[in-house]
Amino acid sequence: MANSPEMRASDADRDRVAAILREHTAQGRLTMEEFNERLEQLYQSKTYGELARLTSDLPDVDLRNRPAKIEAKPVKKGAHLGLVAAWRTWAVASGINWVIWLIVSVTSSDLVYPWPLWVMGPWGVVLLMSTVFGTSKPKTE
Numbered sequence: 001m002a003n004s005p006e007m008r009a010s011d012a013d014r015d016r017v018a019a020i021l022r023e024h025t026a027q028g029r030l031t032m033e034e035f036n037e038r039l040e041q042l043y044q045s046k047t048y049g050e051l052a053r054l055t056s057d058l059p060d061v062d063l064r065n066r067p068a069k070i071e072a073k074p075v076k077k078g079a080h081l082g083l084v085a086a087w088r089t090w091a092v093a094s095g096i097n098w099v100i101w102l103i104v105s106v107t108s109s110d111l112v113y114p115w116p117l118w119v120m121g122p123w124g125v126v127l128l129m130s131t132v133f134g135t136s137k138p139k140t141e
Contacts, residue, residue, distance in 0.1 A: 003048045004048070005047060005048050005049025005052065006047055006048075006049060007047060007048050008046060008047060009045060009046065009047055009048050009050070009051050013048070013051060014042055014043060014045065014051065017042055017051050017054060017055060018039060018042055020055055020058075020061050021035055021038055021039060021042070021054070021055070022035070023061050024055075024058050024061065029058060030058075038054050041054060042054055080134070083127075083130060083131060083134065086127055086130075087127060087131075090120065090123055090124060090127055093119065093120070093123075094116065094119065094120040094124075097115075097116035097119050097120065098116050100116075101114060101115065101116050
């Protein structure tokens with residue numbers, strides 16, 4: 001039985017349309033403003049007809065046959081991606097803390113105690129121990 005425009009839509013139907021709208025935004029057919037407007041209308045929609053109007057000016061998208069994602073830059077062989085991400089996070093957080101420390105030191109006209117060492121030190125030691133003594137492969141279930 002075909003779905004008539006007056007039939008009530010389910011949450012799964014709205015999620016499917018949201019995925020289609022995201023795909024069209026990723027492909028450049030919708031701006032972020034248009035996407036946000038349609039998404040707002042989407043979650044207020046009650047019927048199939050209201051859902052259909054949100055995508056009526058867009059071509060059909062088969063979400064099952066999407067193009068392959070572009071591969072990220074390869075990481076050194078044997079490096080665990082989670083460990084690389086943890087080191088990057090540590091570096092960014094440490095950098096932000098040092099910038100804050102520098103701003104406070106400059107604006108107070110006095111050299112403030114280097115408290116960022118307490119943030120980056122223990123965290124860095126844990127990461128270093130994980131890097132040196134940890135396994136290089138992620139655990140699989």
